[in-house]
Each structure stands twice: as C-alpha cells, then as structure tokens.
Amino acid sequence: MNYQFADRINNLKPSAIREILKNSDPNVISLAAGNPAVESFPVKEMQEIANRIFHEEAGVAFQYGITEGYPRLRELLRRRLSEKFGMGTDNDELIVVSGGQQAIDLATKVMCNEGDVVVSENPSFIGALNTFRSYAAVLKGVDVLDDGMDLDKLEETFRQNPNTKLLYIIPSFQNPLGTCTSLEKRRGIYELCVKYGVVILEDNPYGELRFEGEDIPTLKSMDTEGIVIYCGSMSKVMSAGIRVGFVLAPREIAAKMTVGKQASDVHTNQFFQMLIADFMEHYDFDGHIGKIRALYKHKSGLMLDAIREYFPKEVQYTVPQGGLFLWCTLPEGADMLEFVQFAKTKGVAVVPGVAFNVEEGTPSRCFRLNYSTPSDEKVVEGTRILGLALQEFLKK
C-alpha cells in the first residue's frame, strides 16, 4: 500500500542526535550525548524505596492513576518550587508528565493551531523544535548572545508575527549553548511577552545543576500575570529512563494540558511517581543534587582543562556554570560539517551545530560537546583527540 501520511509527520526527520547515539561505534568516543552520568542515579536509595512500595503499596503503584499525577508527588514538587525558587501562585497548578519532552508536547498541543508561530532561542534543543514542527507550528528563531536572546530582535519578531502563541526558552545552561540568560534579560523577555500577549514556555531541565556562581531567578518566579508554563524534569536529578517530569502552569492552561494528556498516555508511570515522592520526603534530595553538581563541576573541569591544552586558540568555546554542555565555534571560513566527519574518523563524535538551528538549512560553524555522559577518562581522551583533530583540520 502507498501510505498517505499526515503533513505534520512528513516534515519531521528522525533526531540527528538520537540517530548518532543509536549507531554509536564502540571505537568512537562520543561527546555527542545529552545523558546524565550513570553514577548520578541514586540506585541504592531507589531500591530501598522500591522494596517498600512492592510490600506496602503495590495495589496503588500498579493500578491506573489519575492524569494530573500522584497527589503526594504533586504536593512535594509544588512546595519545593515555592520554597526554594519562589515559583507558583494560587493561580498555578502543578501536574506530572512523562518527562520534560511531554511538557513541551502538551504545551504546544493546547496553545498552537497549525500555522501559529512559536518563537525560540536560536540555536535550541532539537527535541523541542521537532515537537513544534510536529504540530505544524511555524518556527521563528531569535539569536542568542552571551547573556541571552537579542531583545530588539525578539520584539521585532513578535511585532512581525502577531499570531505568536509561545516563546520557547531554556534560560539556564541552555541546550546546546551551556550559557544562561541574565536576570536583566529575563526581566526584559518577560515584559515583552506581557506586552505582546505571548505565553512563555520555560524549559528548565538543568536549573538544579549549577556548580559555579549564583542562581538566577526563573521567569516563572516573576510570573505575576499568569503567562509562564514552567517545565521541570527528573531526568537529570533522579533518572532519565523513568520518564518523569512536571509542569507548573496557570490553572486554566494546566487543566487543558491534563485533558490533552488523557488523550496522549492517560497518566505517567505511577510506580516511579511514588518512588520520587518517597525520595523527596524521606531522603536528602538536596544533598543528592549537591553530589551531582560536584560531579559535573569535576567533569566539566576535566573537559575545559583538555580544551585549554589542546584546542587551537582560534576555536571559541563557552564556559558553563552548570548543566551538561559546552558549545564550540570554529573560525570563520571553516566547514563545520566537514570537521565533524573528520573528527569521527579520528575517533570522536560531536553533534554538528546545524542540528540545533531553528530554521533548517541555515549554516553553523559550531558543534556541541557533552561532559556528563562519558567516563572521566573518555572526557579527557575524547577532548584531547578532538583538539588534535582541530589542529590538523584548521592547518589544512
């Protein structure tokens, strides 16, 4: 049969990153992933809790749950966001979702008709961009400077696109850049969104992973007008494989997202919602996150040391204060895609910058590096090989 697929899905290509991960050659050191470090999962504690749930609450854990999420987890997350980060008003509701990706999916599902505009930082997280494309939204990118989006260009974009429904932003330890939007710019972005009636989709999977400097308030913590949908994730602070995230959003939006979630997957895995609630309530969640921060400070330090030692001076790179990534820029005139291929022949995989471009087909001189997934040895060795490859490549 000659299948006639929906237009929305014909526009989507498989994620370049996930394809790179899938076809990974064991002889190639991958600095291309975005996975948390395996040693960051609190396995011993999770097993203790799992045993308790099996003994005491199996009937709840294995039965259908409610779409909004396991009530105790919702309470604990809400309280944490309020007490630690000043987020959430009486007008907000917290719901549990199946990972941060689903938060983005549901936000788009409820806010965007086909042809509506989503404005995004450029470059940005390919998984989110693909979700917007899967709803046939029109993507407009605003270039990111060292301290966040160019506000003039953002306002110009809003002005030119009155049907903008969402602004997508990763304000802390941005993927792929590794940098943060400054407090001043966050305020400016919030005000522009109020002025133009645009809902902010604040994606903050790495916010807890600061290992240097001071926390910057989230956009949601400024949300007096009820325009911010805040997406959080357990993937980088507990486990990625369990697929648990959450959304703090104005009540009316959260209610629509709940209806959308009923039609998507009914509810999120109940067992691990209960397990996280127990961990947050009875274990040292902050202490655990502190350990992950120390781990990533260490691993990013290893990568930066190797970069300083082996990278040619004309290659620029960001110095992250948290999160999982840093972003390298080749000198003008260099062919980044050719270099990425060249590096692979030398034994290192990185993600080409074009994968993160909001507007497909625009060129990029950049690539993304990840230090959380590989072992310490591979971080050092991979970065060294990459540096030598850069030296050789740029001399040509």
Next chain:
Amino acid sequence: MNYQFADRINNLKPSAIREILKNSDPNVISLAAGNPAVESFPVKEMQEIANRIFHEEAGVAFQYGITEGYPRLRELLRRRLSEKFGMGTDNDELIVVSGGQQAIDLATKVMCNEGDVVVSENPSFIGALNTFRSYAAVLKGVDVLDDGMDLDKLEETFRQNPNTKLLYIIPSFQNPLGTCTSLEKRRGIYELCVKYGVVILEDNPYGELRFEGEDIPTLKSMDTEGIVIYCGSMSKVMSAGIRVGFVLAPREIAAKMTVGKQASDVHTNQFFQMLIADFMEHYDFDGHIGKIRALYKHKSGLMLDAIREYFPKEVQYTVPQGGLFLWCTLPEGADMLEFVQFAKTKGVAVVPGVAFNVEEGTPSRCFRLNYSTPSDEKVVEGTRILGLALQEFLKK
C-alpha cells in the same frame, strides 16, 4: 491573561469516566471503572525481577533508552505475536509505546491531517475517540450489531468519505460492548479496507482475556497487504500503572510513529520494559494470563448470576466471553441518563452509554458495567442494588 487555546483542545472535554473515577464517593459501589483487578498484578514476581535489575542493570534501566523500545522486549513480543497469534511479516516492525493510548495517539498523529475522517465502531472507547478529536479528525460511527459492524453501513461510510484515513476497531471484547466481531465480519472488514485504501487501527487490549469459547484470528493476522496497525497493551496482563503497550505495524508506518514518539515522550519507561522482558523470558507468562482469565470468568459469572436474579426481563445485556465489560440496554422509552442518576442515589455508579457515542449528542438507552475492578462482594452487591433500582425505576 485571556488565553487563546488551540481549536483541537477546545473541542475536548475531560473524560466522563475519569471524572467519575476521580470523584468517587466511598459509599457508592462503582461498576463504572475499566481497571484490571488488583489481584491480577504479578507483584511477587515483579519484585524479584526488580531486585535483579537494581543489582545488575541499573545503569541501563535508569538511563535514556531508544525510542523504538528496549530491544529484548521488542524481540519477545514479536515472537509471541507471531507464534501464538500468527501476526507479523517481514514487512512489519514492533515498537514499544507508553500504553495502548499512546499507540492510538501516534497512529492518528502520523496518519491524519486535520479534517481527515476516522471511522469507528459505534459505540466505542471514549479514550480513543477523544484522541481522534484531539487531532481535529472528523469522526464517523458505524453501528455495531451482535457480531460486529454493519458491513453495508461501513462500505457506505467509506464511499461517502473518500478522505477516510483510519478505521478504528476493537474486535475482541469490545469496550464498551464486551462482544466480539465474528471471523466472517473481520474478513469482510479487512477486504473493504483494502478496497477503499483505509488503514485499520486494530486495538486489542483485551484479546488475551478470553475465558469462554475459541480465539478468533486478529485482523493483523490477515494482513497480507500491510494495512493494519495493531495495538497491544500490558495494562490488563501485567499492570496498568506502568504504562507499557506496543504496536505491530508495517515498517514504514512504524518508522513514522517512532519519529512521532521522539517528539511526544522520547521513549517509554525503561525499567518496566526490562522487567516485562524478564517476566516473559523467565516466568510463566501464559500461566499467569491463565490465572487472570480464570479470575475474570469467576467475576463475570458473579455479575451475570446477579443480573439473572435481579434485573427486570426487559433489560437486555451482553454475555461476554472475555474482557472486562458488559453492556445493558434499557427498554424503549426509558431515560437512561435519568436512570444512571437514580442508580447513583441508590449507591451504584455505572457509565452512561452516551459517553461512548461516536457522534456526540446522539441518545443512548445503554450503560456499561465492569466486573474486573470491584471485589467479588461488591460485584454481587452492586449488581443486586442496580437490579432493584432498575425494577423500581422501570415501574415508575
């Protein structure tokens, strides 16, 4: 802020059934659910396997997995479908999804543009109907007779709607009817779909739960032309709360669904995919399913005995040979919605038939009963109260 929601989500109302479940009054016996029996979960075995995974494979279980699903589980499911049910050719691919609901969501996502037609049995599973609505598909219902859809009406519907992209069907132990489509009708339906170029979305969450009579071949087992997307679920044979299901579909469709799933939730909970694979490989999966069948034979028997004793003769009901439901029809002229309210005041909740109507606003004289969720005592007591309520109500 005055939110402007997407049209697709404005058309959706919260599931009537899930609202009934959420607001359940402890004094009301609910025959309204669709949950598996708590005692059907193989808790002891799952705990054994969980301990092994925590000890031996935590690094895989808690890390990101691939979108198509855990490879070992995909192999085992594929082999089972082939060996036990004669499903799957070289042209098919099996992917794991986050429960049967996501299978329906992804199938619609990849096959239907807004305004395309989905033809469904009428009445049918409200969760699926809402998913179709969430993609702004146009729903057309074909009434179900004792042995399945009216084939003349089905052909007429295809003829009148050349942009029909999917036929949605639950051929075995249909929700809400509890009945099966006959082999002859399955063949007729398959042929009509080939003739009109319509992809079949075969939803079979209850297929393993036959406790009386002989299995009827699935539509997928007849699929020489590559037109059937088969949706299976672990919800009724392992656990509903873990949210694991699967799809067997022509390779090209499965690939598109995988791309769609990347944008929805990246992948399904990895830990429970591994747990199910281990259970299927090292435990007696068929023996376990045999126990669930015996359990539901017993529970349906209790309900049917109480129906025969207490229901007025003019109330019709289906006699299921498997699955979780039976379907009752009031005599002509009776106001079903009024009766459902009346029954609730007497202490029993049932789902009004209108909830399952493909075309909203059409009347129904029916209601759905469930025997899998309540305890044996509540099945008997709830059905007795309902019978007495029917006697009183129909005398008025």
